[in-house]
Amino acid sequence: MSNRDKLTIFDTTLRDGEQSPGASMTRDEKVRIARALERMHVDVIEAGFPIASQGDFEAVQAVARAVSGSTICGLARALDKDIDRAGEALKPAASARIHTFIATSPIHMKMKLRMEPEQVIEQAVRAVKRARQHTDNVEFSPEDAGRSETDFLCRVLEAVIAAGATTVNIPDTVGYNLPHQFGELIRTLIERVPNSDKAVFSVHCHNDLGLAVGNSLSAVLNGARQVECTINGLGERAGNASLEEVVMAVRTRQDIFPCDSGLDTTQIMTCSRLVSGITGFAVQPNKAIVGVNAFAHESGIHQDGVLKSRETYEIMRAQDVGWAANRIVMGKHSGRNAFRTRLRELGTDFESEEELNDAFARFKDLADKKHEIFDEDLQALVTESGLESENDWVKLVSLKVCSETGETPQADMVLWVNGEEKQASCSGGGQVDAAFKAIEVLVNSGTELELYSVSNITSGTDAQGEVTVRLKLNDRIVNGQGADTDIVIASAKAYINAVNKIVQPEERAHPQLGDV
Numbered sequence: 001m002s003n004r005d006k007l008t009i010f011d012t013t014l015r016d017g018e019q020s021p022g023a024s025m026t027r028d029e030k031v032r033i034a035r036a037l038e039r040m041h042v043d044v045i046e047a048g049f050p051i052a053s054q055g056d057f058e059a060v061q062a063v064a065r066a067v068s069g070s071t072i073c074g075l076a077r078a079l080d081k082d083i084d085r086a087g088e089a090l091k092p093a094a095s096a097r098i099h100t101f102i103a104t105s106p107i108h109m110k111m112k113l114r115m116e117p118e119q120v121i122e123q124a125v126r127a128v129k130r131a132r133q134h135t136d137n138v139e140f141s142p143e144d145a146g147r148s149e150t151d152f153l154c155r156v157l158e159a160v161i162a163a164g165a166t167t168v169n170i171p172d173t174v175g176y177n178l179p180h181q182f183g184e185l186i187r188t189l190i191e192r193v194p195n196s197d198k199a200v201f202s203v204h205c206h207n208d209l210g211l212a213v214g215n216s217l218s219a220v221l222n223g224a225r226q227v228e229c230t231i232n233g234l235g236e237r238a239g240n241a242s243l244e245e246v247v248m249a250v251r252t253r254q255d256i257f258p259c260d261s262g263l264d265t266t267q268i269m270t271c272s273r274l275v276s277g278i279t280g281f282a283v284q285p286n287k288a289i290v291g292v293n294a295f296a297h298e299s300g301i302h303q304d305g306v307l308k309s310r311e312t313y314e315i316m317r318a319q320d321v322g323w324a325a326n327r328i329v330m331g332k333h334s335g336r337n338a339f340r341t342r343l344r345e346l347g348t349d350f351e352s353e354e355e356l357n358d359a360f361a362r363f364k365d366l367a368d369k370k371h372e373i374f375d376e377d378l379q380a381l382v383t384e385s386g387l388e389s390e391n392d393w394v395k396l397v398s399l400k401v402c403s404e405t406g407e408t409p410q411a412d413m414v415l416w417v418n419g420e421e422k423q424a425s426c427s428g429g430g431q432v433d434a435a436f437k438a439i440e441v442l443v444n445s446g447t448e449l450e451l452y453s454v455s456n457i458t459s460g461t462d463a464q465g466e467v468t469v470r471l472k473l474n475d476r477i478v479n480g481q482g483a484d485t486d487i488v489i490a491s492a493k494a495y496i497n498a499v500n501k502i503v504q505p506e507e508r509a510h511p512q513l514g515d516v
């Protein structure tokens with residue numbers, strides 16, 4: 001990369017992104033996202049927190065097996081058992097990194113860890129040394145660095161670098177910092193830590209004040225050479241710095257930044273759609289880079305200007321981030337090969353002929369109802385195939401809904417519940433309400449409906465609707481998705497998907513709420 005520094009992109013969609021309530025992903029979903037990140041040339045993929053649960057362990061292991069073009073990272077608290085578990089999960093990786101952390105802010109050390117600062121340094125050093133027994137690529141994070149004392153941070157960083165940390169990551173865990181202040185912190189740390197030249201300085205910013213991207217960019221201008229980020233800015237609470245915004249800001253303003261990432265930015269839209277389809281977290285229309293309006297010029301003056309010369313109102317080209325004008329890619333007569341090829345171009349490889357056949361059968365059904373099939377339809381279809389599993393407790397057999405002016409809508413639902421076909425009829429305020437009531441009569445999940453949202457996948461009245469249903473049971477929150485040209489059927493599918501997720505018991509530790 002000429003005489004410019006390399007900016008390492010560390011994606012944590014599969015770990016911090018997954019910590020958004022309801023955004024949990026299955027192992028196969030994680031593998032699909034990881035493959036898309038690899039195609040985009042993301043340098044490091046944080047695939048999960050292996051000690052958190054057996055599911056997390058297996059997901060990290062599966063990503064480590066499936067991806068060889070990016071370094072695969074596993075998170076571990078500064079505890080031997082966490083680090084060994086991460087090392088074990090990462091064994092199949094062509095290139096593995098262990099990311100270990102312990103909190104360093106006065107409030108976290110006193111209230112959460114109940115440890116003295118000296119003990120924290122000791123434990124951090126021990127953790128890094130332990131991680132080095134598994135891999136020579138070790139990252140250390142002083143959690144809540146954004147509220148830690150600078151002198152103490154310098155001491156911790158010097159000690160962990162001496163112990164073998166190759167990347168030191170400075171997290172603004174609670175999103176408290178302002179850009180000028182955070183940039184200054186990074187500059188000071190690099191200047192004052194005596195062995196700072198032996199490690200890459202990284203940043204990890206949360207978006208509680210909407211400043212995650214601004215803080216990350218300010219850090220880069222002050223010497224950070226790794227940014228941790230997530231697709232669509234997904235993440236704990238208000239999220240993490242959004243990968244697409246960081247990467248495009250640096251790429252677009254090469255007159256300001258002394259570095260660049262090696263990312264293939266034309267893959268950004270594919271990744272964005274994949275993540276929102278899998279998690280059910282819709283992208284707001286005016287979101288920078290990936291929102292549907294990001295490159296749309298509504299006002300006459302803007303349209304006129306853009307037609308005369310694109311640069312009048314556009315600072316980036318839509319196609320450089322993977323926006324293609326809605327393209328009719330396939331139709332009723334398209335064959336299996338064309339279907340497989342287009343999906344491969346969009347980042348999906350089928351694991352088996354059976355999977356391909358299942359998705360192709362769905363494609364044919366859809367093409368019967370909808371004459372023009374767009375890329376977005378194909379992606380929704382693949383997401384849908386992944387939503388159903390043979391082991392599902394509940395499956396939709398049939399649904400009939402009736403509504404008429406002046407009459408109460410009615411839904412007749414047939415479900416397959418735990419091996420038995422069951423039928424219920426319910427009325428409701430609308431067709432969707434009636435359908436959801438009928439599902440509840442049959443499954444009695446005891447859940448609360450937290451969110452119901454519908455978006456159209458493409459334009460036109462024959463477009464598929466994509467529905468997200470968020471259900472809550474005690475402390476657990478899950479998102480279910482469904483897509484169909486019939487919005488009531490899409491809604492029922494989404495509700496059933498959420499029920500199937502919530503009935504699966506899952507014991508899962510949270511990295512930032514654990515014992516140490």
Ligand code: KIV
Nearest residue numbers: 101141143144171173
């Ligand atoms: O926000 C945070 O501090 C984290 C650490 C584990 C890096 O996610």
Ligand code: ZN
Nearest residue numbers: 016173204236
């Ligand atoms: Zn975080």
